[in-house]
Amino acid sequence: MNKIDNNAAVLRTAEIITIGDELLNGQVVDTNSAWIAQHLGALHISVVHITSISDKPKAIQEALRQAEERADVIIMTGGLGPTRDDITKAAVAAYFGTTLIRNETVLAHVEGIFRRTGRKHMPAMNIGQADVLANATVLFNDVGTAPGMAVERNDKYFAFLPGVPFEMKFLMENRVLPMLHGMHKNDVFVYNTYLLTVGIGESHLAQQIADIEDTLPPFITLAYLPRIGMVRLRFTSEGTDMAYLTSVTNSFKQQVVERLKEYIVSVDNVSFEEVLVQAFTTAGITLSTAESCTGGAISAQITAVPGASQMFHGAAVVYSNQAKMDILGVSLDTLTQYGAVSECTVKEMAEGAKRVFGTDYAIATSGIAGPSGGTETKPVGTVCIAVAGKSETKAQTFHFKNDRTINIERTVMAGLTILWDMLK
Amino acid sequence: MNKIDNNAAVLRTAEIITIGDELLNGQVVDTNSAWIAQHLGALHISVVHITSISDKPKAIQEALRQAEERADVIIMTGGLGPTRDDITKAAVAAYFGTTLIRNETVLAHVEGIFRRTGRKHMPAMNIGQADVLANATVLFNDVGTAPGMAVERNDKYFAFLPGVPFEMKFLMENRVLPMLHGMHKNDVFVYNTYLLTVGIGESHLAQQIADIEDTLPPFITLAYLPRIGMVRLRFTSEGTDMAYLTSVTNSFKQQVVERLKEYIVSVDNVSFEEVLVQAFTTAGITLSTAESCTGGAISAQITAVPGASQMFHGAAVVYSNQAKMDILGVSLDTLTQYGAVSECTVKEMAEGAKRVFGTDYAIATSGIAGPSGGTETKPVGTVCIAVAGKSETKAQTFHFKNDRTINIERTVMAGLTILWDMLK
Missing domain, CATH: 3.30.70.2860 (Alpha-Beta Plaits)
Known part of the structure; x- marks a missing residue:
C-alpha cells in the first residue's frame, strides 16, 4: 500500500469513468457521475471529464490512459459485479502492470454475506470477488460483495468502485472522500x-x-x-x-x-417550487389549484416538495364543464358566453378553488394544450391563467405553440410566476 | 449542404458528447444521453462511448477528434445557447476547417420568436444564433432559438444540438433520426x-x-x-x-x-397511459382520480396524453382531511377510526370521486410519501390505493421505502396497474 506523501501534488481535477452497456444503450441514466462530481466539488476537486464506456479491456485501458493525462483523480465505477469482474479487474491489472491477489479478509466478508442471507452455497463466481489488484489499498465494502480498490501512482489517485449506487456512495463517503480530504489540505x-x-x-x-x-x-x-x-x-x-x-x-x-x-x-440553490412552499409556510398562508389544461401538473409539482402539506390544501382538476360548475361553482352563463378557455372562466375557477379548499391563494388554468382542439379564434396553445389572492384576482391570456407537453410545462411556470408576482 | 451518398458506409456505432459545466459539477444529471442512446438503438446504431466535457474549445476539439476515431455517428449536445454559442460554434468550425455563416431563415425564425412573445427588441447576442457552420445542413428548431446542425464528412455523420432536453428531443425526432433512418435505406x-x-x-x-x-x-x-x-x-x-x-x-x-x-x-411502442386512454375511449367509459399522496401526479400523467379529455373527467387532490370530507364525502368516522392512510378511507375517496365526477372508474391514493410524517404503525412508504369500478371497489396497502419522489412514482404505477387489472 502506498502511503500518502505530505508533499504530494495538489489534487485539483478529476475524471469519472463509468463502465456498463446499460449506460450506453440508454437503459440506465448515469446518476452516479453527478453524485460523485458534487461530492468531489465539495473538496474543491473539479471534474473535467465524464466518460461512459463498455465492459471491454481495450476500452477500459484506453479510458484510463486518457484520464491519467487529463486529471489528478480518476474514479472508475462499474464492471465489478460477480459476472463481469474478472475481465475488468484483469484489464486494470494489466494497465498497471500488476497482478490480482486473493484477499482473505474480503473472501471471509463475501462468504459471510452469503451465510447471512441464508444461502448455503456461495456460487463459485463470487470467489473471484476477493481478488484485488496487488498494488491497491482495499476499500472494504460493508454493504455489498464487491470491494473497492484505491491506487496511487505518480501523484495521481485512482479509485475503482462498484456501479450499484448505494455501494458506490458507501465507499465514496467512508473510504475515498476521507482519503482525498486527507491529501488535500494545502489546496485551492x-x-x-x-x-x-x-x-x-x-x-x-x-x-x-x-x-x-x-x-x-x-x-x-x-x-x-x-x-x-x-x-x-x-x-x-x-x-x-x-x-x-x-x-x-x-x-x-x-x-x-x-x-x-x-x-x-x-439567492440559494433551490427549486422554484421549494421557494414557493417555503414562502407560503413562513407567511402562514395557503394555496390550492383549479386545473384544466395542466391536468394536475401544478399540484403534482408543488406536492413533490417535502413539507408541502403545510401550505397546500388541494386541487380540483376539472376537465369537463360539468365539473367546473359542480365542484368550483363556475356559472353556466360564463361558460356559455365566454367559453371554457377564457379569463372570466379561469377567474371563477380560481375563486371557486379558494372558497372550496379554504385557502388564501388559488391558481387556475384553462387552455388548449393540443395537438387538437384548436379553433380559429382560440388556436392550440391559447391558455388562460388566473390567480386569486387575498384581495384581487388577476387573469392573463397566453399564446404558446404546438407541443402539448411543452404547453403544459409553460402553463405551470406561468401560473407559478403570476403567483410569485402577487406574493411580492 | 452535403447530399446523402447512396453508397454510404453502414452507420453502426455512435458517440455522444455532452457539453456543460453543470454536468461536470453534478448540478444536472445527464438524462439526454440515455434518451439519445435508446433512440439510436432503435435504428440499430450502438452507442460505444458517452463523454461529458466543459465548454472549452480545446476540450471540444479533442473530444470530436477522439469520437471521430471511434464512431460513425457523433451527436454533440449543449453549448449552443445565445450567451455561449460563439465559443462552441467557433471551436467546431475550426475543427472542420470551415467558417460560420449567417443563415437568414434562422434569423427570421429567431426574430419571430421574440416578436411572438411580445418583446420588441431582440438582444444583439441572439443574432449570433443564426450563424451556422458553412459546411452544415441546418436542423431547424421549431421549439427554440438555437438551430441544430448536421455535418457529413468521410462517411461520418455529426449532429450538433442544443442541450435543453425538449429542444434536443424535438431535433432528434424530427431532423436527426429521419436523416439517419434515410441513410440506412439502401443498406440493410x-x-x-x-x-x-x-x-x-x-x-x-x-x-x-x-x-x-x-x-x-x-x-x-x-x-x-x-x-x-x-x-x-x-x-x-x-x-x-x-x-x-x-x-x-x-x-x-x-x-x-x-x-x-x-x-x-x-404490443405497440406506446406508454402505459396511452394504452389506458385508448382502452377507455374505445370502450366509451370514463375515469377520475382522488389523490392525496400522489398530489395530482396520476391525473397529470393521464392528461399529458393527447385526447385524454375524451375519457378523463377530473381529479380531486385532497391533501387535507377537510377537503376529503367536503369534496369527496369521506366520513369523519372513517377518518377518525382508521386514519387518512387506510383502505377504508381510500375506498370512500374512490367512490366519492366516481360520484362527484360522474365516471365509471376512479382511482384513489393516500399514503406517507416521506421524508417525514411516518409513525410506528405506518412508516414512511405506507400507501393505500383503491380503484372503484362499475360494480366493486378494490383496495390494497403497499409498503414502499424512503424516497419521496420514487414513492410517488411507484404509487402512480401501482394505481394504474390495479385499474388495468380490473379493466381486463
Whole structure:
C-alpha cells in the first residue's frame, strides 16, 4: 500500500469513468457521475471529464490512459459485479502492470454475506470477488460483495468502485472522500453561489448584466443554466484565500441581485417550487389549484416538495364543464358566453378553488394544450391563467405553440410566476 | 449542404458528447444521453462511448477528434445557447476547417420568436444564433432559438444540438433520426417491434422467457428496457429482406406474448397511459382520480396524453382531511377510526370521486410519501390505493421505502396497474 506523501501534488481535477452497456444503450441514466462530481466539488476537486464506456479491456485501458493525462483523480465505477469482474479487474491489472491477489479478509466478508442471507452455497463466481489488484489499498465494502480498490501512482489517485449506487456512495463517503480530504489540505478553494430568476429569458438577462459580467475578475466565472421559464445563475470562483473569494464573489452577486431585483426568486440553490412552499409556510398562508389544461401538473409539482402539506390544501382538476360548475361553482352563463378557455372562466375557477379548499391563494388554468382542439379564434396553445389572492384576482391570456407537453410545462411556470408576482 | 451518398458506409456505432459545466459539477444529471442512446438503438446504431466535457474549445476539439476515431455517428449536445454559442460554434468550425455563416431563415425564425412573445427588441447576442457552420445542413428548431446542425464528412455523420432536453428531443425526432433512418435505406433494413409489460420484474420476466430467448437467431436481439413498475421489450432485427425479418421477428414476439399474456399491456411502442386512454375511449367509459399522496401526479400523467379529455373527467387532490370530507364525502368516522392512510378511507375517496365526477372508474391514493410524517404503525412508504369500478371497489396497502419522489412514482404505477387489472 502506498502511503500518502505530505508533499504530494495538489489534487485539483478529476475524471469519472463509468463502465456498463446499460449506460450506453440508454437503459440506465448515469446518476452516479453527478453524485460523485458534487461530492468531489465539495473538496474543491473539479471534474473535467465524464466518460461512459463498455465492459471491454481495450476500452477500459484506453479510458484510463486518457484520464491519467487529463486529471489528478480518476474514479472508475462499474464492471465489478460477480459476472463481469474478472475481465475488468484483469484489464486494470494489466494497465498497471500488476497482478490480482486473493484477499482473505474480503473472501471471509463475501462468504459471510452469503451465510447471512441464508444461502448455503456461495456460487463459485463470487470467489473471484476477493481478488484485488496487488498494488491497491482495499476499500472494504460493508454493504455489498464487491470491494473497492484505491491506487496511487505518480501523484495521481485512482479509485475503482462498484456501479450499484448505494455501494458506490458507501465507499465514496467512508473510504475515498476521507482519503482525498486527507491529501488535500494545502489546496485551492472553490466557491459556488447561485441565483434563481424567473420571468426573463437567458439573453435578456445576460444583456441586463453584461456590464457587471465584463468587470468580473478572471478567477470568477458566471454560468447561465436555463430551463423553461427560469434561468439559474452560478458564480464559481477559485483561489487560495477562501474569505477573500467569498467576499469578492458575493459582492458581484449582490450587484446582480440589485440589477435584476424583480426577477430574483432565490439567492440559494433551490427549486422554484421549494421557494414557493417555503414562502407560503413562513407567511402562514395557503394555496390550492383549479386545473384544466395542466391536468394536475401544478399540484403534482408543488406536492413533490417535502413539507408541502403545510401550505397546500388541494386541487380540483376539472376537465369537463360539468365539473367546473359542480365542484368550483363556475356559472353556466360564463361558460356559455365566454367559453371554457377564457379569463372570466379561469377567474371563477380560481375563486371557486379558494372558497372550496379554504385557502388564501388559488391558481387556475384553462387552455388548449393540443395537438387538437384548436379553433380559429382560440388556436392550440391559447391558455388562460388566473390567480386569486387575498384581495384581487388577476387573469392573463397566453399564446404558446404546438407541443402539448411543452404547453403544459409553460402553463405551470406561468401560473407559478403570476403567483410569485402577487406574493411580492 | 452535403447530399446523402447512396453508397454510404453502414452507420453502426455512435458517440455522444455532452457539453456543460453543470454536468461536470453534478448540478444536472445527464438524462439526454440515455434518451439519445435508446433512440439510436432503435435504428440499430450502438452507442460505444458517452463523454461529458466543459465548454472549452480545446476540450471540444479533442473530444470530436477522439469520437471521430471511434464512431460513425457523433451527436454533440449543449453549448449552443445565445450567451455561449460563439465559443462552441467557433471551436467546431475550426475543427472542420470551415467558417460560420449567417443563415437568414434562422434569423427570421429567431426574430419571430421574440416578436411572438411580445418583446420588441431582440438582444444583439441572439443574432449570433443564426450563424451556422458553412459546411452544415441546418436542423431547424421549431421549439427554440438555437438551430441544430448536421455535418457529413468521410462517411461520418455529426449532429450538433442544443442541450435543453425538449429542444434536443424535438431535433432528434424530427431532423436527426429521419436523416439517419434515410441513410440506412439502401443498406440493410432494421426492424424494431415492442412489447410493454407491467406487474413483473425484469429478472423474473427474463427467467420466464429464457428458453424462447435462447432460440432467437443471431440477427434478432432482445432488449429489456425497465422503468418503475414496467418493462418494455424491444426486438431488433437486421437483414436485407424486410418481409422475412418482419415475419420471423413477429413469430418470436408472438411466442413471448403467449407466454407473458397476463402481463402484456401493449404490443405497440406506446406508454402505459396511452394504452389506458385508448382502452377507455374505445370502450366509451370514463375515469377520475382522488389523490392525496400522489398530489395530482396520476391525473397529470393521464392528461399529458393527447385526447385524454375524451375519457378523463377530473381529479380531486385532497391533501387535507377537510377537503376529503367536503369534496369527496369521506366520513369523519372513517377518518377518525382508521386514519387518512387506510383502505377504508381510500375506498370512500374512490367512490366519492366516481360520484362527484360522474365516471365509471376512479382511482384513489393516500399514503406517507416521506421524508417525514411516518409513525410506528405506518412508516414512511405506507400507501393505500383503491380503484372503484362499475360494480366493486378494490383496495390494497403497499409498503414502499424512503424516497419521496420514487414513492410517488411507484404509487402512480401501482394505481394504474390495479385499474388495468380490473379493466381486463
